[in-house]
Amino acid sequence: MTPPSKPQSMTELTAEPKPRTLPLRRTTVDHSRVVDDLLDRPQKVVARDVNFFYGEHHALHDVSLSIPQNCVTALIGPSGCCKSTFLRCINRMNDMIEGTRLSGQILLDDVDIYRPRTDVVELRKRVGMVFQKSNPFPKSIYENVAYGPKVAGIRQRSQLDEIVEKCLRRAALWEEVADRLAASALQLSGGQQQRLCIARALATDPDVLLMDEPASALDPKSTARIEDLIFELKDSYTIVIVTHTMKQAARVSDQTAFFYEGRLVEVGATTDVFTKPRQRQTEDYITGRFG
Amino acid sequence: MSSAPSVTAEKPVVSGGPRRWGEPLMHGLLWLCALASVFVTISIVLILLVESLEFFRQVSVVEFLSGTVWEPHATPARFGILPLACGTLLVTAGAAIIAIPMGLGAAIYLSEYATPVVRDVLKPVLEILAGIPSVVFGYLAIVFISPIVRSLFPQADVFNALNASIVVAIMILPMIVSLSEDVLRSVPRSLREGAYALGATKLDVTAGVVVPAALSGIMASFLLAIARAVGETMAVTLAAGKRPQLTLNPLESIQTMTAYIVETTKGDVPRGTLGYQTIFAVGLTLFLATLALNVLAQWILKHMREKYE
Numbered sequence: 001m002t003p004p005s006k007p008q009s010m011t012e013l014t015a016e017p018k019p020r021t022l023p024l025r026r027t028t029v030d031h032s033r034v035v036d037d038l039l040d041r042p043q044k045v046v047a048r049d050v051n052f053f054y055g056e057h058h059a060l061h062d063v064s065l066s067i068p069q070n071c072v073t074a075l076i077g078p079s080g081c082c083k084s085t086f087l088r089c090i091n092r093m094n095d096m097i098e099g100t101r102l103s104g105q106i107l108l109d110d111v112d113i114y115r116p117r118t119d120v121v122e123l124r125k126r127v128g129m130v131f132q133k134s135n136p137f138p139k140s141i142y143e144n145v146a147y148g149p150k151v152a153g154i155r156q157r158s159q160l161d162e163i164v165e166k167c168l169r170r171a172a173l174w175e176e177v178a179d180r181l182a183a184s185a186l187q188l189s190g191g192q193q194q195r196l197c198i199a200r201a202l203a204t205d206p207d208v209l210l211m212d213e214p215a216s217a218l219d220p221k222s223t224a225r226i227e228d229l230i231f232e233l234k235d236s237y238t239i240v241i242v243t244h245t246m247k248q249a250a251r252v253s254d255q256t257a258f259f260y261e262g263r264l265v266e267v268g269a270t271t272d273v274f275t276k277p278r279q280r281q282t283e284d285y286i287t288g289r290f291g
Numbered sequence: 292m293s294s295a296p297s298v299t300a301e302k303p304v305v306s307g308g309p310r311r312w313g314e315p316l317m318h319g320l321l322w323l324c325a326l327a328s329v330f331v332t333i334s335i336v337l338i339l340l341v342e343s344l345e346f347f348r349q350v351s352v353v354e355f356l357s358g359t360v361w362e363p364h365a366t367p368a369r370f371g372i373l374p375l376a377c378g379t380l381l382v383t384a385g386a387a388i389i390a391i392p393m394g395l396g397a398a399i400y401l402s403e404y405a406t407p408v409v410r411d412v413l414k415p416v417l418e419i420l421a422g423i424p425s426v427v428f429g430y431l432a433i434v435f436i437s438p439i440v441r442s443l444f445p446q447a448d449v450f451n452a453l454n455a456s457i458v459v460a461i462m463i464l465p466m467i468v469s470l471s472e473d474v475l476r477s478v479p480r481s482l483r484e485g486a487y488a489l490g491a492t493k494l495d496v497t498a499g500v501v502v503p504a505a506l507s508g509i510m511a512s513f514l515l516a517i518a519r520a521v522g523e524t525m526a527v528t529l530a531a532g533k534r535p536q537l538t539l540n541p542l543e544s545i546q547t548m549t550a551y552i553v554e555t556t557k558g559d560v561p562r563g564t565l566g567y568q569t570i571f572a573v574g575l576t577l578f579l580a581t582l583a584l585n586v587l588a589q590w591i592l593k594h595m596r597e598k599y600e
Contacts, residue, residue: 091488096483096484121490121492125489125490128488129484129488131481131485135482137482137485137503138503138504148489151490151491151492152490197485201488204490
């Protein structure tokens, strides 16, 4: 879909200041620049003709989508359009559901993750995931973050301490929990729990971070914190986020993909998709005519 | 709207309808049903208490609880419950040592590893195992288990505590498996997914997340199973022998509290004598032990369970 990456231009591009929020209807933005930016980056994840089945049910139809590195890609669409299904294909989370099947290819750094002999455990260390409902383990805050590194074989206490602090800082939670790392994670508020889950996902040092409606169960203030966080994290990670709210997609993402009834209807730079959608369905959805 | 006098206006709406006798009648009948179980429970506890009190008027509680010889029908009679308690403890501990690891293992297998087909076959089989009458287990212990135990340990008595432990372990196994499996399966799917998403293997997820999350329920299932083992009567009466003695050697013949009660109730000790009243004192001790285990299990379930919402 897109030509191979030009890594040498990367640093220059990431150094450029990004607009903090992308307003819904402002036509003065230089779209071509944004589009070039997306195309110039290495493509971290490339889906080619992905079809996905739950038993007999054909859920995803011929989805081809490139996800550029160090960008935020938002997957939007009405409920039941299978955007979460697509997200869960990227770390093979759907493998856990009986009777599912995928055809086509999903490349992570040019390697097909669905080829036989793929080590799914290794894959999931490189592709972290944050879920819609925060799901901290019923363990201490420390143990939650240390879980990933521990199963990866890190046993040294000092090393774990370091990872836990680094990830909690990255997830903007360190200040709030530094003095009670041994407390149960279930005592945290909803927003804190979700940031803990983000810290936990960062602790395996993934390249890609998948987020399935990470803020849908949170109040506006916690949502804003998560969005700030996503904005900061994209310098180090490639982020794919499923979201129900158009505004969130517009605020946090660089690229937006619109799914409808299991098909990828349109994908492009977020500013383009929101200001001059090419497809009628996209326009109807983002202007709130359905969905 | 304003005209058209309402036809129904003259009919009384609220009062004077047909009297519904059925409602209060059913209410009362159901209340009686509920009351019956409470009444029976209280009565049993009262009878136990009153009869035991009669016994403890003649034998001091200290002697009863600390005595190391149980010879209620000898002269002079000695009423130290420790040998019987020791017998119960020996059988129960042995059964727990065998049944807990096996039961937990089977529960984890059924909940985490078994395919739906395997589970659909294994669960009903376990339920059948739970439904086998305990007297059958008792003679199986004598006919099959005892010879095996004696071929492995030639010094073992024909009736011995190990027989009883093995057979009681088999009896409480379905309870542990079924209760533990329920709590394991009720661990939210989201927790499992969260762990898998971090690159955990199935073993990591099971041992590091699912089992710890279900631990309170698992512990409660152990306690309920142990309470069942303490109260188990028929199989241990047949398998363990009837020699009350203070020993921790599972190969010797012993007597449990339940087995003593069976023996004395069926025996020729005249009613109203001190020897006869021992069964109430022993019964009360048993009751308190199982009650404590049940209360502890309930407490663990209520206070240690992690809240996921």
